[in-house]
């Protein structure tokens with residue numbers, strides 16, 4: 129469904145991605161783990177076209193993304209919950225969610241998706257007329273995920289969805305991620321919380337300084353020495 | 364006229380001026396909000412709006428005061444035609460002059476805007492010549508207090524004052540509806556707040572920029588038409604002063620802040636009318652610019668708070 133082939137992305141002279149190749153098949157949850165600055169966020173940005181690769185290709189359902197404008201990429205069915213949440217602070221919760229559905233053609237179905245998001249995150253329903261900027265960090269994270277779901281994407285990109293959430297909420301979020309996936313959405317999940325991410329994912333990639341250094345089924349990665357030492361903090 | 368009557372008269376005068384400044388200031392603030400450009404050519408779009416509205420009246424064969432059903436049909440029609448023309452002009456300016464510089468430094472489009480301003484002024488100079496142009500008295504001017512209410516007062520409130528307010532308020536309401544309720548209005552606000560995330564929502568940012576110039580240009584055109592009807596005169600250089608005052612209004616209200624621009628416009632309207640009366644018209648520009656400088660130095664986010672004060 130999604131394929132990155134030898135992608136190199138730069139910020140000026142900084143080489144953020146140094147030949148990343150990965151695939152995500154329809155129906156999968158694939159996780160991308162790695163330490164700070166490894167290039168995980170850059171990978172997602174490159175998929176969505178907010179940064180462009182200098183070399184390599186990104187294809188989605190047979191279509192090249194690396195030359196397509198971001199709004200067109202979104203229209204192909206890719207949505208993102210970005211790093212740092214990026215809520216529209218001076219718009220209400222409801223408006224933020226509506227914007228998530230901006231690119232959709234099936235306007236009639238938006239109402240039922242709103243219900244679905246409110247059912248997943250009852251907190252958002254209570255706060256629907258509140259300005260996005262006044263939400264707590266965790267609530268903003270829910271809103272960012274809810275907003276991405278409003279696009280009813282076929283591929284959902286999640287950048288550290290558990291960031292800043294209380295442990296109990298982290299459990300909830302990962303359960304929701306699994307639910308969304310079972311309902312047919314393919315997910316590429318970037319996480320610091322490797323244990324949780326590998327717990328829900330089918331497959332995983334490990335990234336270090338702009339390169340994929342390891343890839344395997346999630347269960348296998350959980351058993352690998354590299355992951356256990358570096359990302360799970362085991363001896 | 365006693366002192367109170369003078370004050371009331373100048374306040375009414377200030378309200379009508381302020382309405383025009385507010386309409387222009389909105390265009391400054393909207394464009395700044397979305398691409399962080401102080402569009403110095405905006406005052407000149409207002410000036411061209413005046414002349415364009417005059418052309419529309421001429422094309423429609425209007426040479427004298429409109430009455431009855433003609434007033435009710437032709438005047439709204441000319442409003443719409445003028446607003447569409449200046450909206451298209453403003454969009455064209457963006458496409459030709461600013462869009463190619465979208466990825467360059469912030470200074471490049473700013474300097475370009477000053478250049479566009481000169482070009483528009485010289486265009487008007489070529490088109491209309493250096494002398495002030497008479498604007499026909501298309502709108503019936505009735506001294507309301509005396510003729511409708513039989514009150515013998517030194518204060519003049521005319522139907523033209525009513526027109527200014529009666530045209531500006533619906534425009535403001537429509538604008539407010541557009542930005543708060545419609546899909547593209549929300550897209551515009553989202554783009555102003557966070558362009559990259561707006562893109563990630565599937566919003567075509569170039570299209571929202573186009574829309575912003577369109578709406579801003581339409582409002583400037585309405586302001587030009589109102590100005591022409593109210594003062595019956597137009598000059599090729601009038602966009603400069605009106606533009607700087609409206610820009611001050613936008614800064615005062617917090618650049619990027621739309622209600623702020625409307626209120627700032629009213630404030631500058633009152634201030635300039637009072638200053639003309641109580642100090643001297645010669646000093647009004649100096650006073651307005653002193654305010655601009657004071658605000659920029661001591662409260663760059665404006666009195667109502669801007670969306671990005673750090674970038675003024």
Ligand SMILES: Nc1ncnc2c1ncn2[C@@H]1O[C@H](COP(=O)(O)OP(=O)(O)OP(=O)(O)O)[C@@H](O)[C@H]1O
Nearest residue numbers: 139142144162163164165166167168169170171211
């Ligand atoms: N806008 C930018 N300008 C310059 N360098 C950048 C920019 N964004 C990221 N980088 C650099 O690119 C590299 C990869 O960053 P990226 O944000 O993709 O890492 P990450 O894996 O998401 O890290 P984290 O887990 O901390 O979010 C880092 O070295 C970072 O400093």
Ligand SMILES: [Mg+2]
Nearest residue numbers: 168169170211
């Ligand atoms: Mg990151």
